Amino acid sequence: MKRAVVLGGSFAGLLAARVLSDFAEEVVVVEPDLLEGEGDGTGPGAPHRAQLHALLGMGHTQIERFFPGITREMVSGGAHLGEGDQVRFYVDGALKAPVADARMLGASRPFIETHVRRRVSALDNVRLERATGRGLLLQGGRVAGARLATVGTSKAGESEEVEAGERGGYAEGTEHTPYNEGVEYDVRADLVVDAMGRSSRLSTWLAAEGWGQAPVDRMRVDLGYATARFARGSELPDTVIAHSTPGPASDYQPTVCEPGALAAVEGNAWSVVLAGYADYRPGRDPAEFLARMRRCVAPLREIAERCEMTGAVEPFHFRESRRRRFTDLTNFPGGLVVLGDAMATVNPVYGQGLTLATLQASSLHVHLRSGASPHDPAWGYFRRTGVVVDAAWQLSTTADLAQPHVTGPYPRGYRFLRWAGDHITTASVRDARVNQIYMDVVHMRKHPKALTAPGVLARTARVLRQR
Numbered sequence: 132m133k134r135a136v137v138l139g140g141s142f143a144g145l146l147a148a149r150v151l152s153d154f155a156e157e158v159v160v161v162e163p164d165l166l167e168g169e170g171d172g173t174g175p176g177a178p179h180r181a182q183l184h185a186l187l188g189m190g191h192t193q194i195e196r197f198f199p200g201i202t203r204e205m206v207s208g209g210a211h212l213g214e215g216d217q218v219r220f221y222v223d224g225a226l227k228a229p230v231a232d233a234r235m236l237g238a239s240r241p242f243i244e245t246h247v248r249r250r251v252s253a254l255d256n257v258r259l260e261r262a263t264g265r266g267l268l269l270q271g272g273r274v275a276g277a278r279l280a281t282v283g284t285s286k287a288g289e290s291e292e293v294e295a296g297e298r299g300g301y302a303e304g305t306e307h308t309p310y311n312e313g314v315e316y317d318v319r320a321d322l323v324v325d326a327m328g329r330s331s332r333l334s335t336w337l338a339a340e341g342w343g344q345a346p347v348d349r350m351r352v353d354l355g356y357a358t359a360r361f362a363r364g365s366e367l368p369d370t371v372i373a374h375s376t377p378g379p380a381s382d383y384q385p386t387v388c389e390p391g392a393l394a395a396v397e398g399n400a401w402s403v404v405l406a407g408y409a410d411y412r413p414g415r416d417p418a419e420f421l422a423r424m425r426r427c428v429a430p431l432r433e434i435a436e437r438c439e440m441t442g443a444v445e446p447f448h449f450r451e452s453r454r455r456r457f458t459d460l461t462n463f464p465g466g467l468v469v470l471g472d473a474m475a476t477v478n479p480v481y482g483q484g485l486t487l488a489t490l491q492a493s494s495l496h497v498h499l500r501s502g503a504s505p506h507d508p509a510w511g512y513f514r515r516t517g518v519v520v521d522a523a524w525q526l527s528t529t530a531d532l533a534q535p536h537v538t539g540p541y542p543r544g545y546r547f548l549r550w551a552g553d554h555i556t557t558a559s560v561r562d563a564r565v566n567q568i569y570m571d572v573v574h575m576r577k578h579p580k581a582l583t584a585p586g587v588l589a590r591t592a593r594v595l596r597q598r
Contacts, residue, residue, distance in 0.1 A: 132321040139326035143471025146492035183404040184240040188574030190486030209397030211237035213371025222378035273465035281313035331473035355412020357446035361438035
């Protein structure tokens with residue numbers, strides 16, 4: 132390719148740019164919030180970046196593959212690499228059986244994104260352009276470029292309400308602040324990537340040109356979560372990650388202990404996130420936040436008792452999971468792919484978002500490496516990434532349906548999946564081999580079907596009989 136254009140310079144867009152740098156003479160990353168080497172990525176278009184994010188095991192593997200040595204760089208810059216017993220998972224207050232190859236990075240999303248952006252910006256054939264996407268250039272049944280607009284500062288004193296269907300999540304107490312849009316201009320390209328996130332306008336652009344829209348699956352989950360930072364000292368010297376969730380014993384409700392997680396992050400800090408559904412969503416009150424931490428597992432209780440909160444509590448509301456099924460279409464323009472939250476976004480309580488983006492980027496790399504023409508419809512890419520998205524969707528929505536306020540839609544075979552999931556979760560607390568498979572699925576190293584393999588079900592039955 133002569134040129135590829137990536138609309139969106141967040142985590143997914145940066146990974147797309149890295150992939151495209153192997154196949155295009157020039158890659159242009161279009162993003163209004165970020166300038167090369169500047170900012171922490173918490174502009175008006177990204178109200179959730181300040182929340183604690185997880186980079187799951189397969190996501191960590193993928194970014195190290197795309198950016199060799201980046202883990203070492205991040206640890207040198209203040210991140211923490213948790214391995215073995217330093218990564219602790221609790222279910223219904225009980226510590227799960229140890230997994231020897233557990234490996235997770237303790238760092239904030241802005242920190243990870245800054246290091247990825249720095250690596251991408253250093254590529255000779257990639258440039259970041261501060262602009263916003265305004266539309267597509269279509270020619271002969273394919274996308275031949277994008278229409279962009281320069282941006283200035285945010286519009287002073289102005290704000291706009293954003294419909295739930297567009298974003299699906301928002302920072303509590305805030306509104307989206309639009310940019311001043313300046314001069315429009317066109318950029319020709321052999322391939323355009325939509326990495327504009329949940330607020331992507333791609334469907335509107337395609338509909339205006341007479342193209343069909345991908346069917347959308349939705350599941351309303353009404354999740355609230357909030358993140359706060361604490362000064363980190365000598366407490367919990369052997370812990371980098373701790374994660375607590377309700378399970379079968381509590382019918383997945385916060386009655387035994389509060390759901391939450393902590394990570395040792397850059398800047399000698401702990402980042403703590405608490406979560407709750409519907410009317411039990413956490414708010415901004417620091418006293419309430421600390422009280423909920425004291426009802427959680429031991430590591431979070433210790434942080435609440437011994438450490439000073441160093442900033443405000445930042446809440447966020449996630450209304451619904453959503454995925455677009457591009458493989459259901461029979462007609463789609465060539466020269467166009469979709470990646471990241473623009474394709475699918477699932478309940479963030481399971482920490483799949485960043486890792487899902489890395490696997491979609493890997494799918495794009497495989498598609499282009501296969502010799503597929505960028506000018507043709509990218510059916511091969513959509514089939515590959517559809518497998519990944521469907522797996523994440525199955526895992527998260529099956530778990531979401533355990534919540535009484537989540538009313539469907541129910542997937543085929545849900546009763547069996549729920550029954551098996553309850554028993555495997557219970558067995559994973561006691562048995563390291565069951566937990567190894569369980570965590571491989573959670574960390575997206577294995578497909579969810581691995582949990583219902585006959586050998587796993589047989590061992591689960593033996594563990595529960597012994598109990």
